Amino acid sequence: TWTTGNVIEEQVEAIRELVGDKRAICGLSGGVDSAVAAALVQKAIGSQLTCVYVDHGLMRKDETEQVEKDFVAATGVQLKVVDAEERFLKALAGVSDPEEKRKIIGREFIRVFEQAQAEIIADEGPAVEFLVQGTLYPDVVESGGGTGTANIKSHHNVGGLPEDLEFKLIEPLRKLFKDEVRMVGQELGLPEEIVQRQPFPGPGLGIRIVGEVTKERLDLLREADAIAREELTAAGLDRDIWQCPVVLLADVRSVGVQGDGRTYGHPIVLRPVSSEDAMTADWSRLPYDVLAKISTRITNEVSDVNRVVLDVTSKPPGTIEWE
Numbered sequence: 001t002w003t004t005g006n007v008i009e010e011q012v013e014a015i016r017e018l019v020g021d022k023r024a025i026c027g028l029s030g031g032v033d034s035a036v037a038a039a040l041v042q043k044a045i046g047s048q049l050t051c052v053y054v055d056h057g058l059m060r061k062d063e064t065e066q067v068e069k070d071f072v073a074a075t076g077v078q079l080k081v082v083d084a085e086e087r088f089l090k091a092l093a094g095v096s097d098p099e100e101k102r103k104i105i106g107r108e109f110i111r112v113f114e115q116a117q118a119e120i121i122a123d124e125g126p127a128v129e130f131l132v133q134g135t136l137y138p139d140v141v142e143s144g145g146g147t148g149t150a151n152i153k154s155h156h157n158v159g160g161l162p163e164d165l166e167f168k169l170i171e172p173l174r175k176l177f178k179d180e181v182r183m184v185g186q187e188l189g190l191p192e193e194i195v196q197r198q199p200f201p202g203p204g205l206g207i208r209i210v211g212e213v214t215k216e217r218l219d220l221l222r223e224a225d226a227i228a229r230e231e232l233t234a235a236g237l238d239r240d241i242w243q244c245p246v247v248l249l250a251d252v253r254s255v256g257v258q259g260d261g262r263t264y265g266h267p268i269v270l271r272p273v274s275s276e277d278a279m280t281a282d283w284s285r286l287p288y289d290v291l292a293k294i295s296t297r298i299t300n301e302v303s304d305v306n307r308v309v310l311d312v313t314s315k316p317p318g319t320i321e322w323e
């Protein structure tokens with residue numbers, strides 16, 4: 001019978017045998033899958049694993065700290081953090097086109113990751129022969145299934161690394177579904193904030209700012225997003241929704257009034273969706289009082305935002321993310 005204990009034991013044994021006395025590396029994205037995959041491999045081979053976390057500056061509030069501190073504390077993993085915020089901001093300067101942004105973020109990510117990888121390989125020690133990936137069962141089916149779905153957006157994942165690499169892959173989650181991965185993560189003692197995290201795109205907040213990505217706009221969006229997440233959690237709605245992107249319409253301004261003055265600020269869009277697999281989705285019918293609370297708090301607490309709007313579009317025709 002299937003238990004998380006069995007899965008862990010089985011994988012740990014298999015990974016030990018496979019890796020022997022060689023080394024492995026793993027890219028952490030802040031998401032559930034890469035975190036659980038890394039924790040499993042860490043349990044199997046300890047210090048023979050090194051994780052790499054590229055901080056592209058496009059993460060949500062507190063997410064980088066959760067990886068740097070809480071994940072490391074829970075697993076004891078060796079982690080190399082690369083602070084690449086400036087590099088990403090520079091590369092994104094002046095760019096508003098969504099696909100262009102995705103390409104730039106994906107390209108920079110690979111460059112930074114490769115550099116970190118080269119440094120790890122150059123360190124003294126056994127050969128680095130393995131790359132750990134958090135591939136899930138649905139990913140396996142989707143990529144091999146040939147269902148003929150059109151490539152609508154160029155998805156970027158930590159997994160989407162260069163093809164010319166000579167690594168052997170370790171994919172300990174290949175047979176698992178998302179809820180099973182969460183159970184395994186919990187059993188491994190990972191922080192709740194990571195195990196229960198909702199899907200978040202690889203390009204991060206970079207594709208949730210409609211318009212150019214700047215540090216100032218990212219900080220503003222981080223605040224609004226943190227408020228929305230806080231209120232959804234407080235209302236006990238985390239498990240009812242698939243995810244809730246919060247989007248900044250940086251190129252739009254509207255007139256408002258606050259205190260005794262006219263304002264001319266940006267709208268924030270709430271995009272709560274329900275879904276089984278992200279291929280299709282419906283907009284979540286969130287309680288009005290929760291929406292009201294989020295709206296009041298965002299307009300009061302986030303400067304330069306004077307309007308909150310709700311996206312009531314299903315997928316299709318709308319995608320979940322705005323870019």
Ligand code: XMP
Nearest residue numbers: 155156157199200201202203278319320321
């Ligand atoms: P869309 O916007 O295509 O999103 O309806 C479907 C799901 O995929 C997530 N998403 C991404 N995830 N890299 C990822 O790892 C990406 O580039 C990316 N783009 C979108 C999105 O959050 C949703 O869950």
